[in-house]
Amino acid sequence: MVNSEEERMEEGGLEGVTPAQQLCRFFSQGRHCNFGKKCKFLHVRDDGKAHEKETVSTSYPAASVGHRPSPVRRPCRYFIAGHCTMEDRCRFWHPPQLALLDDQPVPGNQTRAEQRIQPVPHPSVLQEVKLSDMTEDIAKQLRDTEISQLKKRFPKDQLIIQERSDGKVTYYRATVKATDPDWPFDLKEIDIMVSFPDNYPQEIFTLDIPLDQDLPSVMARHVQQASLEWLQAKHATNQLMGKVELLFRPFLRWLDRSLERLFTEGARQLKKDIDLEKAGLQFIPYQELQATVSETSEPASDAAAADRDEDIEMTQEEGKLVQQENLGGDEGTEKEETSHLVENIKISNPRRGTEVKLLGLMLGENTATVVAPQITVSLQCNRCKVTADLTLTGRTPCSAQCENCTTSISAAFRPCMLHHYSDVLGYLDLQNTTAVDLVLQECELTVGCLSCSQEGPVQNLAYGQTKEFNCENCHTKLSILAESTKFHYIQPRTNKTGSSGVSYKTLRDPAVQKGKPLPEKGTCKHFKQSHRWLRFPCCGRTYPCDVCHDENQDHPMELATRMICGFCAKEQPYGNGKPCVSCGGMMTRGTYTSHWEGGRGCRNKAKMSRNDRQKYANSNKTVSRKAAAEKK
Incomplete structure (x- = not known):
């Protein structure tokens, strides 16, 4: 609080001096006076140092012409914002031209700080626009801005501009280098080829990874697929937010951050393909198989064409992994080899009977193949619904009788090869019975190692638990994980005469099917x-x-x-009292009342909730004296 005039004069030791001749002790000491211009004392400072600072501050702009300002004498942000409590004692520069604003009236509702802080005009570049404000001119301006930024971003030795013969599409091939100082790969750069459509940025630009560079084709395809997925996701997010954004520079930042991860994942796929080739296996894409079948097959009937399409779909579902035979010399062309492989698929893997799949199958990095020479399966009699276990091998079929109704039961197992691209364990040929469950713990499996191409037995594999073991030959770490088993009955095909050759009395779906009740x-x-x-x-x-x-x-x-x-x-x-993770149904009775439910509730009326209707039950009922005496 500011003292009265008499007290301030007495403290200053200037008795008999009028207030107009007395200096304000707050202002003269460099402090802030709350009265401001309304103060009756003089706001004058006779301090020599302050006068020198004021002189230096006033003459600073003229003296600094042609010289770089010192960092110590940079403008005071508090003074520019409106008020600096240090006044002339502040070691930062107080521009004198801003002090003139104090004597001018503030227009409208604008504050003094808003008047002082004026935005500095900078040449802004249009980067994003609301979707509702998008026009053809703005889209063209955004597209030109993106192209100009692309040309400025890459030097001439890292950018190649190519135009198509018709001149409608222009391709920009740029070299992107990794900026990570701890880059682990020998290849430190990657070439990308982009082109901007006419309606860019309303639709994403096209991106290709050229194959005429040192990057392997498998890694190039992986980088291109991951980049397209990121661009589509970013574009969809902008559409939901109602804006249009230039995506090339954000894409370069994402590619620079993710390039090591993309190279690592692509190298793993390349190693997997090399290991498969060493093991005598070959990966053929689905498009190549379809083109080969369409070229080599002769015109057939509609039924034969349907069977052929079903075979191709089967090949695509099982992972397109086929076994390659050793062909001596240079016999045959590449098309004949591919056609021969397709014929092997049709003959060696007939899809009939009950298909056995291992859901959630995960094989270790060095685990090549898994084959089940012997399995134990739980079968249910179609007549009396009694379940029994039966051990099957891939060599001979097994016949048995039901223990309850003595019905003749026959079953046969045809094993298949499990690998990274297929989860089919094999096929069951059943008669008068259906499959219920696969006892995986009693199945005998043979696992192949990628490092040494040798096979070894594995037993005691449990659902939901990763089985880790070492190869018996090279001691490489192998692992297998399976979540559950799925049985799928494949309807038999009908030949031209309309008969399938299978008795329809034995056709029955498996007892346990995912999505259907037990x-x-x-x-x-x-x-x-x-x-x-x-x-x-x-x-x-x-x-x-x-x-x-x-x-x-x-x-x-x-x-x-x-x-x-x-x-x-x-x-x-297993989870007690928790709903199913798939359908959300309660597998146990989990609803209980607060009154009494199998001993879990409460019968003490003093502890019962007042909202419980059983708390005040029979409380107003009239009881005779005789009944009350007998109760006592």
Whole structure:
């Protein structure tokens, strides 16, 4: 607070001097006076140093002509914003021309700081526009801006401009170098080729990775695919936000940050293809197979054409991985070799019967192939619905009788090769029975190693658990993971006469199909409210409850670690009281009342909620004295 005039004069020691002749002690000391221009004392400073600073400050702009200003004498941001409490004692520069604004009236609702801070005009470049404001002129301006920035971004030795013969499309080939100082690869640059359509940036620019460079074709395709996915995602995001943005410079920043990751992923794919080639396997794209079939096949009937298309779809679904035979010398052309491989696919892998797939299959980096010479499968009788286990091999079919109804049952297994591009374990030929579950823990598998091309046996593989082991020959680390099993019945094909040669009495879908409920919705006679099957790790089999396990097995039961939903047959980790991760259904009865529900509720009326209708039940009922006495 500022003292009165008399007190200030007494403190200053100037008795008898009028206030107009007295200096303001706040202003003279370099402090801020709250009265400002309304102060009755003089706002004058006789300090020599302050006068020198004022002189230097006033003469600074003229003296600094042709010289670079010192960093210490840069303008004071507080003074420019409106007020600096240090006044002349501030070590930063207070421009004198801004002080004249204090004597001028502030127009409208504009503050003093807003009046002082005037935006400096800079030549701005148009980078993004609202989608609603987009016109042809703005789109053309954005496109020209992008092209000019592209030409300024790359020097002449790193940019090649090519025009098509018709002159409508111009291609820009630029060399992008990695800026990471810890770049791990020998190849430090990549060539990209872009072209901007006429309606750019309303649609993304085209991007190609030329193959005439040191980058392998597999890595180039991977980089191009990942870049196109990023551009499409960025363009879709801008469309949702209602704006149009120039994407080339953001793409260069993303490519610079992600180039090491893209090169690493592409190198892994290249290594995988090289290892497959060493193992005698060849990867043929689906387009090449389709073109070869269309060229080499003769005109056939509609039924034959449908069968051929189904074979091609089968090849695409199973991963397009075919086994290559050693051809001596230079016999045959490349088309004949590809045609021969297609014929091998049709003959060696007939899709019939019940297909057995391992869902969520993940093979280690050095795991090449997996083959099951012997499996144990749970089969259900079509007549009496009794389930029994049967061990099958890929050499001979197996015949048995149902223990309950003595129905003759026959089953045969045709194994297939599991690899990184196929999850089909094999095919089952069943009669009078259906497949329920694959006991993976009792199956015998043979695993091939990519490092040494040798095979070794593997046992005790469990669902949902990664099986890690070492190769017996080169001791390379191998691993296998499978989440669940899927059985899919393939409808038999009909020949030209219309007969399939298979008895329709034996055609039945598998008992367990993903997306469909389990038999009896997973319940049993012991638990009617439990809609799930439990997979016990002691034997690897599924039963509705532990009692059913003890009735069918002779070994001690271990707590289940996985379960199958009774509403959608989705196998998942065990969770008590949690809904299904696929359909969201409650597999156990999880709703309870607060009053009394199997011992989980409350019957004490003092502790019950006042919103519970059972709290005040029979509280107003009239009771006779005789009944009250008998109750006592």
